[in-house]
Amino acid sequence: xxxxxxxxxxxxxxxxxxxxxxxxxxxxxxxxxxxxxxxxxxxxxxxxxxxxxxxxxxxxxxxxxxxxxxxxxxxxxxxxxxxxxxxxxxxxxxxxxxxxxxxxxxxxxxxxxxxxxxxxxxxxxxxxxxxxxxxxxxxxxxxxxxxxxxxxxxxxxxxxxxxxxxxxxxxxxxxxxxxxxxxxxxxxxxxxxxxxxxxxxxxxxxxxxxxxxxxxxxxxxxxxxxxxxxxxxxxxxxxxxxxxxxxxxxxxxxxxxxxxxxxxx
Amino acid sequence: xxxxxxxxxxxxxxxxxxxxxxxxxxxxxxxxxxxxxxxxxxxxxxxxxxxxxxxxxxxxxxxxxxxxxxxxxxxxxxxxxxxxxxxxxxxxxxxxxxxxxxxxxxxxxxxxxxxxxxxxxxxxxxxxxxxxxxxxxxxxxxxxxxxxxxxxxxxxxxxxxxxxxxxxxxxxxxxxxxxxxxxxxxxxxxxxxxxxxxxxxxxxxxxxxxxxxxxxxxxxxxxxxxxxxxxxxxxxxxxxxxxxxxxxxxxxxxxxxxxxxxxxxxxxxxxxxxxxxxxxxxxxxxxxxxxxxxxxxxxxxxx
Ligand SMILES: Nc1ncnc2c1ncn2[C@@H]1O[C@H](COP(=O)(O)OP(=O)(O)O)[C@@H](O)[C@H]1O
Ligand SMILES: [Mg+2]
Numbered sequence: 120x121x122x123x124x125x126x127x128x129x130x131x132x133x134x135x136x137x138x139x140x141x142x143x144x145x146x147x148x149x150x151x152x153x154x155x156x157x158x159x160x161x162x163x164x165x166x167x168x169x170x171x172x173x174x175x176x177x178x179x180x181x182x183x184x185x186x187x188x189x190x191x192x193x194x195x196x197x198x199x200x201x202x203x204x205x206x207x208x209x210x211x212x213x214x215x216x217x218x219x220x221x222x223x224x225x226x227x228x229x230x231x232x233x234x235x236x237x238x239x240x241x242x243x244x245x246x247x248x249x250x251x252x253x254x255x256x257x258x259x260x261x262x263x264x265x266x267x268x269x270x271x272x273x274x275x276x277x278x279x280x281x282x283x284x285x286x287x288x289x290x291x292x293x294x295x296x297x298x299x300x301x302x303x304x305x306x307x308x309x310x311x312x313x314x315x316x317x318x319x320x321x322x323x324x325x326x327x328x329x330x331x332x333x334x335x336x337x338x339x340x341x342x343x344x345x346x347x348x349x350x351x352x353x354x355x356x357x358x359x360x361x362x363x364x365x366x367x368x369x370x371x372x373x374x375x376x377x378x379x380x381x382x383x384x
Numbered sequence: 385x386x387x388x389x390x391x392x393x394x395x396x397x398x399x400x401x402x403x404x405x406x407x408x409x410x411x412x413x414x415x416x417x418x419x420x421x422x423x424x425x426x427x428x429x430x431x432x433x434x435x436x437x438x439x440x441x442x443x444x445x446x447x448x449x450x451x452x453x454x455x456x457x458x459x460x461x462x463x464x465x466x467x468x469x470x471x472x473x474x475x476x477x478x479x480x481x482x483x484x485x486x487x488x489x490x491x492x493x494x495x496x497x498x499x500x501x502x503x504x505x506x507x508x509x510x511x512x513x514x515x516x517x518x519x520x521x522x523x524x525x526x527x528x529x530x531x532x533x534x535x536x537x538x539x540x541x542x543x544x545x546x547x548x549x550x551x552x553x554x555x556x557x558x559x560x561x562x563x564x565x566x567x568x569x570x571x572x573x574x575x576x577x578x579x580x581x582x583x584x585x586x587x588x589x590x591x592x593x594x595x596x597x598x599x600x601x602x603x604x605x606x607x608x609x610x611x612x613x614x615x616x617x618x619x620x621x622x623x624x625x626x627x628x629x630x631x632x633x634x635x636x637x638x639x640x641x642x643x644x645x646x647x648x649x650x651x652x653x654x655x656x657x658x659x660x661x662x663x664x665x666x667x668x669x670x671x672x673x674x675x676x677x678x679x680x681x682x683x684x685x686x687x
Contacts, residue, residue, distance in 0.1 A: 195624055199559040214548040215618050223540065224547050228559035231540035263618055280557075 120319060121148040121287055125178035128166055128343075131365045139164045141177070142198045142343035148287065150322065153313055155330040156323045157362075158340030164323045167340070168289045172253060173197040184286070199228045202285035204276055204293040208269040210253060211276025218267075218275070219245055219260040221310075252278055252308065270301025270307040288313075290322040306333075326346055387519040389639045393405040393632030394522035395587055396602065398529055398611075399580035400631040401624060402449075405573040405601030409537070411549040412460075414570060414628045415471035416601060419478025420452040421596035424578025426485040429591035433472055446593050449578025452478060453570035461563040499586040503572070503627075518587075525583075529576065529595040532623045539621040545569050546620075569631045577603075587656050601659050602638075611672045637662075 128141035138162045148154065159221050160163050169175045173194035181190045189197060212221050222245045223237045232309060249257035252274050257266075264272060269332065273293060279322065280288060290309065294302035310333055324330050330337055337354050339347040339362065346369050349357055393452040399421060406414035424445040431441030452474055460470035486492050501518060508517045536542045544566050549556040575601075610623050610630025617623065638659075642652050650658075 190447055195556045195559055195561045198557050203557055210553045211549065211557070213550040215550045216543070217545060217618075219454070221545055222545070224544050224554075230560055230564070231541050231544045233536075233541050234538045284489075 120150050120152075122146070122183045123171070124181045124183070126170060126182065128163075128170060128175065128179045129178045132178065140343050142169065143180075144223040144343075144345055146338075146345065148319060150319055151317060152319050152321075152336055153334035154321045154338060155319060155328045155334040156338045156340060157325070158338075160180060162340040163343040164340055165291055166343075168203070168304050168321070168323065171287075172201055172203050172289055173363050200286045201267070202280040202283065202288040204273070204280060204288070204290050206277070206292045206295050208273040208296060211279070212264045212267040212272050215263065217263055218249075219254065221259075221275070222248075222279060223266055225283060228283050242310060248278060248282060268301070270297045270305060273297060273301075273305050275303065277308055277312065281316055281318065282298070286319060288318055288320045290320065291323060292323050295325060327362055331357045331362070339366065341366070346370065387516055390632055391518050391522055391587070392639060394519075394526045394628070395583045396580060396606070396635055397526050397628045397631035398583065399577045400598065400603050400606040400627050401529060401533060402576035402580070403600065404607050404610075404627040405533075405609060407604065408568040408575070409546055409549045410566065411469060412467050412566065412570065413471070414453070414573065415468060415600055416452050416455060416456045416474045416478070416570070416574055417469075417471075417531065417600045418596040418598070419475035419482065420449045420574040420577045421581040421584075422482045422591070422593055423448050423452055423485070423596075424581030425585035425591040425595050426482045426492075426593070428582035428585050429494055430485055430487065432494055432497050432586075433492065434591075437552065437561045438503065440497070445582035446575045446579045449581075450571040450575040452578070453572070453574030454567050456574075457563070457567040461566060471563035477595060477623045486591060491590060494586065494589045495589050500583070501586045509544065513576060515536055517643075522583075526628055527659040529579075530628060533624050534621045541568070543623070544573070593643040598656060598659070601656075601663065602634065605636040605659055605663050606665065606671070608663065608670065609633050612666060612669065634665065 123146040125142055126141055126144045126146075127139065127229060128146075129139055130136070130138040130311065142163075143166065156167070157166050166175070170177050172188070173192055173196070176191060181188055183189060184197075184200060213224070216224075219242060223241070226236075226241075245260060246257040249260070254271055254274060256271065256275065259267075264275075267275070273296075286307070293309070294305050297305060306329065309320075309322070312318065320334075322334065331354070334352040335354065337348065338345050347365050348361075399417070401415060403414075406417075411440050427445040427448045431444060432438075454472040456470045459465050459473055460467050463470075465473070469524065477543050478655045483490060501521075505514075505517050507628075508520065512520050537546060538636075543554060544558070544560060545568065548560075548562055548565050548569075555562050555565065584595065588595075607630055608626055610626035610628070610633075613629060613633070614622065614626050638655060641650060641655055641658060645651065645654065
């Protein structure tokens with residue numbers, strides 16, 4: 120599906136701030152994969168997602184989607200195939216618009232024309248889709264999104280993204296800004312949607328338990344490299360302790376933020 | 385003459401709708417306006433002098449404005465120039481263009497020529513009392529444009545443009561190129577501004593390169609007055625109405641200042657100072673609201 124070949128990303132090349140954020144990464148994402156990504160702050164996780172989504176272009180290397188080279192395609196073109204959710208719940212929806220208008224805009228990818236497609240039939244369809252969230256939002260379709268909580272907005276972003284049937288979804292700590300209860304709800308929704316709709320997904324999380332519990336593959340990143348990968352049987356047998364040991368073995372140093380990794384939230 | 389108070393507000397109200405689109409819907413502070421307003425006036429004047437059909441002239445003025453807006457968006461999008469600077473660049477270039485359009489003159493009088501306004505006066509005299517013909521005409525024109533805009537911003541395209549002003553990332557994530565949307569939005573905005581300039585030239589009886597000087601400030605002040613007048617709403621129909629009413633109020637105040645300011649020892653030269661002070665007062669008054677708004681945002685973030 121998506122393949123990264125020898126990708127490196129250098130920020131501020133040739134300046135005093137030169138920073139090798141991604142260092143020669145090779146990665147093949149197969150259809151149906153649900154990959155969790157862990158690593159300390161600054162490891163390059165978000166940068167990796169930015170490279171896949173196209174908001175930045177790699178300094179070296181090539182990215183292909185289903186065999187076609189997309190290394191230089193702008194983000195908006197890749198967005199037709201790649202869905203993305205950020206940590207900030209405000210980034211997925213427009214606050215100044217009603218729920219139904221937001222759903223109209225995200226209903227279909229690509230340029231919008233001069234027709235008005237929001238009609239009663241579509242509203243019915245939206246209602247049916249919103250019911251899946253079990254948040255009662257189907258009764259609030261005319262309300263401005265500014266009135267919704269972060270958890271509700273993130274759940275909506277997730278639903279709207281899933282409905283547009285992307286080939287790959289990228290979740291960048293998408294529950295980290297939510298309170299524990301909402302984080303759990305959104306995470307479970309995520310897992311459910313990925314299964315039900317047979318999506319291919321990558322999920323960055325700072326919670327090692329989640330990284331182990333969800334998905335079929337796990338990547339550990341450090342200093343711009345993927346230093347450890349587990350899948351299948353090996354992944355199922357992982358524990359937080361084993362992961363931390365792995366890091367010690369590979370890097371001969373203690374994990375920069377053992378504390379956050381062991382956090383139970 | 386009392387109707388003159390409102391006529392100006394309605395003519396310039398078309399410009400205010402344009403400014404509303406760039407500043408409020410696109411969230412793009414566009415200074416092209418100071419150049420596209422006299423551009424519309426110049427194109428209209430040149431068409432009138434050369435005997436071009438008046439409806440075609442209005443269309444050309446609109447098209448000229450669209451082009452100006454698109455130039456600004458292209459400078460901004462492709463050269464990664466900040467939006468303010470992109471607008472100033474186009475505005476500066478337009479100064480020369482406008483003099484060219486006026487036939488290497490800075491001012492072209494239109495008295496004793498047939499204009500849209502003389503035609504309308506002929507047509508409506510007898511039906512509407514003479515003093516109110518222009519008022520009726522411009523109420524109709526301004527409302528028609530307002531309604532068309534309302535319809536446009538309820539279409540899929542219009543709504544997506546609205547979403548971009550609020551959240552560009554969302555639009556990118558939808559697979560839409562935000563540059564295209566900005567070009568469309570700025571084109572529409574400046575088209576309206578130029579159309580307003582075309583009507584203003586006919587109303588004033590001349591076109592002048594200096595016609596647009598500081599017009600953006602008047603436009604912005606009108607938008608802010610409109611927002612201040614009416615409760616916050618996200619319905620496009622209410623917002624465009626606010627913009628028009630804001631314009632009518634603003635130009636009524638300016639009108640009074642111009643004709644009766646001498647009572648308090650004020651000259652027309654003081655008007656720019658008054659406009660600036662007015663905007664500062666409005667900014668201070670709305671600051672409170674803004675703070676509340678950002679507080680709401682932080683709550684959502686920490687939710
Ligand atoms: N747009 C950017 N410009 C410059 N440096 C950046 C940019 N984005 C990320 N970086 C740097 O790249 C490194 C990796 O950052 P990031 O991918 O955000 O880490 P993570 O998401 O794993 O915490 C950091 O050193 C960060 O400062
Ligand atoms: Mg990150």
